[in-house]
Amino acid sequence: MAVHYSIPKSNAHYKKAAERLPLGVTSNYRSWGPDETLYVSRAKGARLWDFDGNEYVDYRIGYGPAILGYGDERVDEAARKGMELGGPTALSTEREWIVAERMAKMISSVDMVRFANSGTEAVMAGLRLARSFTGRSRHIMIEGGYHGLSDGVLWEVHHERDASGEVSLQVQSEGKGVPSLLRELFDTVPLNDPDELESVLKVHGDDVATLLIEVILGNAGGIVSEPGYLERVRALCDEYGVLLMVDEVKTGFRVARGGVQELMGVDADLCTFAKAMGNGYPISALAGKREIMSTIGPGGSAQGGTYAGHPVCLAAAEKTLEILDETEALEDIVRYGEKMQKGISEILSARGVAHAWSGHPSMSGIFFSESAPRNYKDWVRSDYELYEALAAHLISSGILVEPDSREPFFVSAAHDDSCLDETMEKFAVALDLALDERAQAK
Numbered sequence: 001m002a003v004h005y006s007i008p009k010s011n012a013h014y015k016k017a018a019e020r021l022p023l024g025v026t027s028n029y030r031s032w033g034p035d036e037t038l039y040v041s042r043a044k045g046a047r048l049w050d051f052d053g054n055e056y057v058d059y060r061i062g063y064g065p066a067i068l069g070y071g072d073e074r075v076d077e078a079a080r081k082g083m084e085l086g087g088p089t090a091l092s093t094e095r096e097w098i099v100a101e102r103m104a105k106m107i108s109s110v111d112m113v114r115f116a117n118s119g120t121e122a123v124m125a126g127l128r129l130a131r132s133f134t135g136r137s138r139h140i141m142i143e144g145g146y147h148g149l150s151d152g153v154l155w156e157v158h159h160e161r162d163a164s165g166e167v168s169l170q171v172q173s174e175g176k177g178v179p180s181l182l183r184e185l186f187d188t189v190p191l192n193d194p195d196e197l198e199s200v201l202k203v204h205g206d207d208v209a210t211l212l213i214e215v216i217l218g219n220a221g222g223i224v225s226e227p228g229y230l231e232r233v234r235a236l237c238d239e240y241g242v243l244l245m246v247d248e249v250k251t252g253f254r255v256a257r258g259g260v261q262e263l264m265g266v267d268a269d270l271c272t273f274a275k276a277m278g279n280g281y282p283i284s285a286l287a288g289k290r291e292i293m294s295t296i297g298p299g300g301s302a303q304g305g306t307y308a309g310h311p312v313c314l315a316a317a318e319k320t321l322e323i324l325d326e327t328e329a330l331e332d333i334v335r336y337g338e339k340m341q342k343g344i345s346e347i348l349s350a351r352g353v354a355h356a357w358s359g360h361p362s363m364s365g366i367f368f369s370e371s372a373p374r375n376y377k378d379w380v381r382s383d384y385e386l387y388e389a390l391a392a393h394l395i396s397s398g399i400l401v402e403p404d405s406r407e408p409f410f411v412s413a414a415h416d417d418s419c420l421d422e423t424m425e426k427f428a429v430a431l432d433l434a435l436d437e438r439a440q441a442k
């Protein structure tokens with residue numbers, strides 16, 4: 001079956017939208033250009049429909065939030081109840097405590113919680129708190145990590161690969177307008193290289209407030225921290241008085257009930273959550289150790305906002321976390337993810353395409369290379385051009401993956417056997433098309 005979607009209505013809408021909305025969208029990452037940008041009319045379960053009525057099995061699920069599937073009736077019903085409170089009142093409600101209690105039960109490093117609206121906000125508040133608590137100004141990030149759109153973290157590693165395959169990385173701000181002065185405040189280190197981290201700490205350790213890390217690099221194909229690495233990281237942080245801040249915006253309430261901290265056995269000082277915690281309702285959290293979190297407030301750091309702890313989103317989070325904690329949803333997701341990986345691997349192996357999976361079955365990255373990457377440079381060395389060609393064919397046949405291979409395949413509890421069968425069938429066709437194009441280009 002080789003469907004090839006056409007999207008004339010999305011294309012026409014782009015022209016109109018681009019007159020009022022920069023790039024025709026509300027987030028740069030949603031704009032795929034005048035001919036490819038999709039506009040959505042509806043989403044339900046693991047599927048969505050574009051303006052032209054094309055149906056997709058969705059592995060982006062909003063970059064992770066729809067863990068139970070789009071439009072989960074249980075969560076939506078709870079959100080409607082949350083609405084009955086009347087709206088944000090600039091006073092606190094009982095649900096803040098209820099959700100904080102649930103989080104503390106699920107995640108061992110969580111003593112206290114503050115809510116916000118997005119991952120960006122939670123990380124921003126976390127960085128500020130780390131600086132305030134330690135009295136230090138610097139931070140360290142991991143190459144290939146992503147922590148949202150606040151200036152202190154809006155830095156990426158630009159890569160170049162020369163003809164011999166040699167890779168060089170250069171830190172630069174993502175777009176203009178980020179003060180270059182902020183570049184003085186942080187260092188980046190590769191994942192899985194504790195010696196490099198130690199070298200940086202030897203130079204700047206006295207002024208480093210925090211190491212900000214995605215333990216599974218959810219914005220670099222899910223590259224995973226290796227056994228032993230996190231123990232060294234934890235020990236180095238302790239030795240240098242650096243707070244370990246684990247950014248669980250993607251992994252939280254997804255890779256395990258207790259997040260990546262439970263999965264990998266790491267104990268954070270501070271951690272951030274968003275995405276899966278509200279099944280799509282905009283809520284996030286900064287959480288962590290009492291000793292640190294209790295310094296938020298007068299004499300310590302600022303955190304809050306008009307919509308922080310919004311009653312609708314808190315009600316959605318309460319129900320989402322209850323379901324994730326008390327049902328088999330996460331186990332179902334793992335089972336699906338494993339079957340998906342196995343099925344896709346068989347298709348690739350039958351055609352002799354070397355590949356490796358990284359991440360976790362609930363958010364897996366596929367790499368066209370002999371072995372799974374250990375760090376960002378390894379991703380650059382992988383054959384990501386094949387992924388991009390494949391992704392274009394997958395999307396235009398109704399399997400919605402990210403065009404960029406650094407975004408993992410996200411699985412929800414709503415992905416079912418019909419999604420799986422359709423994915424396998426269309427994957428094989430899309431791969432053959434991508435391989436044919438490559439052969440012709442030679």
Ligand SMILES: Cc1ncc(COP(=O)(O)O)c(C=O)c1O
Nearest residue numbers: 118119120146147148247249250
């Ligand atoms: C690890 C991580 N941190 C922070 C963010 C920012 O979250 P948001 O887009 O909700 O601001 C993201 C978003 O993808 C993320 O993946």
